[in-house]
Amino acid sequence: MLSAAVDFSNVDWNEMGIATWDTVRMLFFSTLFTMIIGLPLGILLFMTSRSDSNGSRALYSVLSLIVNILRSVPFVILMISIIPFTKIVVGTSIGVIGSIPPLVIAAAPFFARLVETSLREVDRGVIEAATAMGASKGQIVGKVLLPESMPGLLAGITITTVTLVSYTAMSGLIGGGGLGDLAIRYGYQRYEPSVMIVSVIVLVVLVQLLQMLGDRLVLKFSKK
Amino acid sequence: MIRLNQLTKTYGNKHKQTTALQNLDLTITQGEIFGIIGHSGAGKSTLLRSINLLERPTSGEVWFGDTNITALSEKELQHVRRKMGMIFQHFNLLSSATVYDNIAFPLRLVRTPKEEIEQKVSNLLKLVGLEEHRNKYPAQLSGGQKQRVGIARALANDPQVLLCDEATSALDPQTTNSILRLLLDINKQLGITIVLITHEMHVIQTICDRVAVIHDGNIVEQGPVTEVFLKPEHRVTREFIREENENAELLDAIIESLPTNDHAQVVKINFLGTSTYEPILSVIVQTTGVSFAILQGTIATMKDTPYGQLIVRFEGSQEALERTYRMIESQVHELEVIR
The missing domain is CATH 3.40.50.300 (P-loop containing nucleotide triphosphate hydrolases)
Known part of the structure; x- marks a missing residue:
């Protein structure tokens, strides 16, 4: 029925392959930088939120506000509004490279909140025990918080990566490249639904694979 | 320290x-x-x-x-x-x-x-x-x-x-x-x-x-x-x-229900140390001639120190009772007349 309405013969499989590869590259680098920025930010949010000192709590309020602002701006708007910033950072605002800064800026605060939540799940008693054993703050982060929250952190990375898949598709709107770009140019602008359908199927498969990998890792690290 | x-x-x-x-x-x-x-x-x-x-x-x-x-x-x-x-x-x-x-x-x-x-x-x-x-x-x-x-x-x-x-x-x-x-x-x-x-x-x-x-x-x-x-x-x-003493309330009820007068009294005796294991009570009543009934008793140790506690009802003449108490008191840790 579908094949009667949609002709798959005009799908350029070579171009589809390149677009898929572009999407994978975008995902890889945006996830990487999201982790690099989001993880320390999440740890900082967690540590400052429960500190006794007034300075730390003030820092928490500021960080929390920035994170909330970045998280509440719709990705499409964020992506377009930071084009000048993107050009300064990576020299271009299009293609795989040009799409990475907006992806990271959108995903890092999101991931930081997931990190903060995971760290909150760590039993306070275990932190207390480490403190009683003379652990420094750095040791508590590195030897208690991160290992204890590993399953939660891995689940957070999975959620963030899957969210980034849909963001990469959206970045096609401003010439970001990849599968989303392909789907919009061919499927929407040239009325070739076949390309759009194939692009979407590839995206679904990608998400499915990522989720399976993430679930497996979470299971491997769960010792409770 | x-x-x-x-x-x-x-x-x-x-x-x-x-x-x-x-x-x-x-x-x-x-x-x-x-x-x-x-x-x-x-x-x-x-x-x-x-x-x-x-x-x-x-x-x-x-x-x-x-x-x-x-x-x-x-x-x-x-x-x-x-x-x-x-x-x-x-x-x-x-x-x-x-x-x-x-x-x-x-x-x-x-x-x-x-x-x-x-x-x-x-x-x-x-x-x-x-x-x-x-x-x-x-x-x-x-x-x-x-x-x-x-x-x-x-x-x-x-x-x-x-x-x-x-x-x-x-x-x-x-x-x-x-x-x-x-x-x-x-x-x-x-x-x-x-x-x-x-x-x-x-x-x-x-x-x-x-x-x-x-x-x-x-x-x-x-x-x-x-x-x-x-x-x-x-x-x-x-x-x-x-x-710690689960039977405390039950014991209270028992003591309440017993008739007491000058010739019958309920007494709490605390033993401590080695006296816990000695037949102090039976030896003393043999000389003073009072009779007794044990209402409750525990023997345990506090860390390494043995201790015992007896709730006892004595019957006998007032004089005999007092003599009994004095003799017990000279050998055990503590004696208290409850009723």
Whole structure:
């Protein structure tokens, strides 16, 4: 029925392959930088939120506000509004490279909140025990918080990566490249639904694979 | 060894304040097992956490040996904390680490060489009897085993003092006793001072040398366990001892129902030490000619000291009764006419 309405013969499989590869590259680098920025930010949010000192709590309020602002701006708007910033950072605002800064800026605060939540799940008693054993703050982060929250952190990375898949598709709107770009140019602008359908199927498969990998890792690290 | 000086801790802001500890003084001597008993909310947890400054007092000083640790920097405090082990009601083990890694944790904090860690942890595993569980995760252990891991971990840094935060409250009676025996062994063999908090008189009675009763943020009674236990002065202390004695209410009812007059009296006799095991009562009544019925009796030990308590109803002439009492009093710890 579908094949009667949609002709798959005009799908350029070579171009589809390149677009898929572009999407994978975008995902890889945006996830990487999201982790690099989001993880320390999440740890900082967690540590400052429960500190006794007034300075730390003030820092928490500021960080929390920035994170909330970045998280509440719709990705499409964020992506377009930071084009000048993107050009300064990576020299271009299009293609795989040009799409990475907006992806990271959108995903890092999101991931930081997931990190903060995971760290909150760590039993306070275990932190207390480490403190009683003379652990420094750095040791508590590195030897208690991160290992204890590993399953939660891995689940957070999975959620963030899957969210980034849909963001990469959206970045096609401003010439970001990849599968989303392909789907919009061919499927929407040239009325070739076949390309759009194939692009979407590839995206679904990608998400499915990522989720399976993430679930497996979470299971491997769960010792409770 | 540990001295708390005018310790006060208040929580909350200036609008609503609760006081957990109020001008509390306490001295714990080297090598003893010191028990702190109190109901929940009495401040015992805050008190214990003040000793290693997990909770900073609002005012007052904490002395550890010759050091006023309330005056130390964060870094110096971390150093002092390594000389104090701590175990917890809910064990607080790293769920992501094996038994071995949990015990090695404090050693790795101070970058102990690998071979030394291996040797120390092996010894500790033997001490707490968990050699065959070294590669298990806490989730695979029973409560008692988890507490043994907690104890081994607390001992890894060769501490001078072991702080026990309701260490047996989450365990069944049998496991509680095995953990208490282990703590007693550690105190005897390694000479480690133990400070424990509990709400169970049983714990105090089994292993403590001295006890302090805490109520409303203050210590209301303290002294050697035998003294406090047999001669409780404060209302709260009496309550704790009563709770331990399950039949207290039943006994009250029995005593109430018995007719008493000049020729029949109900008496409580406390034995302490070796007199506990001697036939004092039967020998005395043979000479004074009174008859007696035992309404209730317990014989137990307080740590190593045997003690016994008898509730006895004597019948005889007033003169004979008084003679009996005098003779008993000369041989046992204490005698009290209840009715």
